[in-house]
Amino acid sequence: MQTLHDITSKDAPPRVLILGGTGEGAQLAARLAERTDFIVISSLAGRIGEPKLPQGLVRVGGFGGLDALASYLVKEEIKAVIDATHPFAAKISHNAAIACSRTGLPLIALRRPPWGKIDGDLWHEVDDFQSAASFVEAKKARVFLSIGRQEVGAFSGCRDAWFLIRAIEMPGEGLPPHHEVILQRGPFALEDELHLLRKYSIDYLVSKNSGGSATYTKIEAARFLKIPVVMINRPLKPSVPCVGTVEEAIDRLECLVPAVSKYSEECRG
Secondary structure (H helix, E strand, C coil), rough: CCCHHHCCCCCCEEEEEECCCCCCCCHHHHHHCCCCCCCEEEECCCCCCCCCCCCCCCEEECCCHHHHHHHHHHHHHHHEEEEEECCCCCCHHHHHHHHHHHHHCCCEEEECCCCCCCCCCCCCEEECCCHHHHHHHHCCCCCEHHHHHHHHHHHHHCCCEEEEECCCCCCCCCCCEEEEECCCCCCCHHHHHHHHHCCCCCCEEEECCCCCCCCCCCHHCCCCHCEEEEEECCCCCCCCEEECCCHHHHHHHHHHHHCCCCCCHHHCC
């Protein structure tokens, strides 16, 4: 695989760092990798053992904190950063905002819209995982826990509830006493989600408000079966220029990085 250091020409196109880990980040990397006026580098956190690698150059693993991220941006001569991380990856988003402010680099946040409650939804909204755990523990319910593996530990003290835990990889320590784990990667068909909820006689669904279409079918299935959803609201992210689609991100990038060949006249004004 080609590495960033294989490209050394001082006349090389501007380097754009995508903080990835989402489908939108991968789509953006694919679009930019097709062009000759950018060098795109995607950075993945590496929390999944075998992540799907986007097109273009890729680095895997954390930066080692705010100072290390800022140093990386300078050392690798990054010209712009696009934050396409998961809506719940608050720490890296805050670090990116500060690092870009320090180094004077433009930052664009590519944030998919959150899901909105519609007619038929039975949502109980909470602001953190601990509040969700307290709620379902009090209900002594059969719970479909669909939040990934990182935050399962918040439910480890729930002794009066049973959990069906779905994740891409096996969660570590801190599982609740009564549970079953299924390892699956979305997207999921509506029919499969309906079957799952019925098969396990689920009383409550616990979900992060991740937005997007890849896992929305679980919300649709819960609505159809009149199953309440404990919806965990997104954490606050820094106030930076934000777009909602890959196309908008590309348009904004062309305006922010004047070295690209398609830099438009209206951006100069």
